[in-house]
């Protein structure tokens with residue numbers, strides 16, 4: 001952790017500095033500046049690090065509500081179209097309701113553990129790990145004091161269904177995925193507490209029970225599983241995404257690799273004693289997320305979100321993967337199910353050099369035909385295909401990469417007022433915030449711009465679960481303290497009148513009758529201009545307002561800086577003093593602020609400073625400062641002020657600094 005500048009309190013509280021010795025040497029200031037410039041100079045790459053421009057913090061009581069006592073593990077279940085969300089906690093099931101225009105409310109039901117075989121207090125709890133709609137009711141499964149069990153909630157009554165192996169783990173932090181499809185249930189949860197430590201992907205309900213061979217995955221961490229109905233029912237697939245230890249033990253090779261595996265949903269198991277209750281159609285491929293141009297590799301898959309094609313073409317389902325690297329920087333890569341399917345259908349097998357048997361490994365057979373033993377044996381001993389799954393687009397590069405450590409992602413497909421389609425990504429950070437990133441354009445030329453940082457909670461905490469309601473345009477998130485509802489169309493956050501509203505380039509927002517409003521709530525045509533490549537249209541008031549004048553008194557020879565938040569990602573920001581441009585920050589500048597340093601204030605440097613944002617022909621005055629002469633300055637006052645500024649600078653350039661040190 002980098003220490004805060006001397007004399008200041010914690011980094012988290014930049015404005016609460018106490019006066020102290022100004023220990024930042026000129027040298028260190030210069031070095032910081034240099035790094036800032038190096039980073040800015042290397043921003044030519046269009047897909048790097050989206051920048052945060054505006055922050056939203058939620059409305060008290062309407063958008064978030066507390067659990068009361070902390071909930072160390074939470075799961076969410078939200079039925080699209082409803083205003084409420086179910087949350088499973090520790091021996092409790094909550095129903096949070098967010099009625100429109102009213103305060104949120106919460107109802108709670110105890111689901112205590114029945115008698116289990118627990119040892120300590122933590123063990124004896126019933127951590128709810130699964131919530132799933134089942135007919136009229138809600139299926140609730142939990143650890144139940146190490147005796148995984150399920151309940152059903154119907155008409156406000158909870159009924160115990162009994163022990164259910166594979167539906168819930170023995171302890172809450174196990175690596176568990178459960179997938180439902182009609183009457184079939186698939187799970188990665190082990191059934192026995194003490195045997196069977198090797199994780200497997202199983203069919204636990206439905207046709208014959210099947211599991212993966214113990215040799216096909218090495219220490220897997222499961223991320224996401226999905227069922228894909230293909231052109232013929234017999235060809236329906238299960239795809240699941242996971243990380244595992246890299247079989248390549250070369251010291252230069254990454255420790256972990258990310259994978260996608262396929263299984264035929266209609267797999268009946270094999271006919272020989274070895275293959276009889278195993279999946280016979282397992283194959284896995286490597287998921288690549290790297291940028292050849294900058295040689296950046298992101299090997300650790302964190303989360304996956306599948307965005308179905310609006311026309312129902314399964315091959316065009318977009319698979320969004322969030323990856324990280326060893327320094328916890330992130331990248332988002334987008335794949336298509338069609339590409340994944342093609343890799344499994346056409347690639348040769350790693351390490352297998354003879355001709356492939358017929359039917360080839362991984363092929364689904366019609367009419368419940370069993371897979372011949374020879375095909376099983378080849379696939380079972382060579383489960384990895386040679387070809388790797390690469391991102392969509394001609395360059396096969398990440399959609400973008402960033403210095404933030406992203407953990408979860410959901411994606412909303414929306415249409416702006418002119419009918420243009422945008423994919424809006426909501427990414428959770430390890431700081432408990434959500435970044436809204438807009439992807440526009442087609443497969444060949446996608447553009448990414450970052451719009452908003454959302455702080456969904458009252459109390460900063462890690463986001464444990466996130467659920468998207470695409471139709472109602474709401475996001476639900478939980479932390480250990482609270483549950484929040486976040487509207488996707490947050491337009492009131494954009495300041496700066498019509499120009500500020502358009503410059504935010506938020507596809508959910510536009511200018512209508514003197515306000516920046518949601519396109520869904522407007523009564524008439526809204527003014528929108530989203531694509532950075534198109535100049536924005538005229539606002540009703542062509543001349544933007546002037547920025548309010550701010551004054552500061554400074555002694556001669558003092559060191560000072562002026563900071564201007566770069567609210568638009570597409571504008572050039574400059575600091576002007578009288579007629580001269582003293583500092584200019586182009587779009588894509590790494591720091592969220594455009595900073596002008598004054599190292600040693602001379603006579604000529606007093607006076608008026610303007611921060612101006614220019615985008616095409618549109619000029620907007622963002623800041624106006626006047627530096628006044630302060631005679632016989634009180635040293636302590638000055639030091640305190642400089643210190644506060646130093647801390648806020650420190651905060652704003654810290655990420656740049658880290659980037660400079662680690663990447664360049």
Ligand SMILES: *[C@@H]1O[C@H](CO)[C@@H](O)[C@H](O)[C@H]1NC(C)=O
Nearest residue numbers: 060061062100101102103104
């Ligand atoms: C919501 O709660 C706040 C604080 O508890 C209260 O002041 C306010 O009147 C409530 N609003 C409504 C609509 O109930």
Ligand SMILES: *[C@@H]1O[C@H](CO)[C@@H](O)[C@H](O)[C@H]1NC(C)=O
Nearest residue numbers: 091092109110111112113158
């Ligand atoms: C569950 O446990 C809590 C706390 O131990 C207790 O207050 C509550 O009455 C129990 N509920 C049921 C239904 O047994």
Ligand SMILES: *[C@@H]1O[C@H](CO)[C@@H](O)[C@H](O)[C@H]1NC(C)=O
Nearest residue numbers: 136137153154155156157159
């Ligand atoms: C739940 O309530 C509905 C309507 O009140 C009723 O039709 C249904 O039978 C009830 N279900 C059960 C399981 O009691």
Ligand SMILES: *[C@@H]1O[C@H](CO)[C@@H](O)[C@H](O)[C@H]1NC(C)=O
Nearest residue numbers: 219220221243244245255256
């Ligand atoms: C990945 O590597 C880490 C060591 O950095 C190791 O602890 C972990 O078990 C590996 N496997 C997975 C699937 O993450």
Ligand SMILES: *[C@@H]1O[C@H](CO)[C@@H](O)[C@H](O)[C@H]1NC(C)=O
Nearest residue numbers: 324325326327328329405430
């Ligand atoms: C990366 O994040 C993980 C989990 O949040 C943390 O345990 C680890 O220490 C971080 N690594 C670095 C290099 O910051």
Ligand SMILES: *[C@@H]1O[C@H](CO)[C@@H](O)[C@H](O)[C@H]1NC(C)=O
Nearest residue numbers: 026556557558599600601602
């Ligand atoms: C600032 O400039 C003045 C005059 O040029 C010089 O005397 C002074 O030492 C400088 N201050 C610092 C901190 O470099």
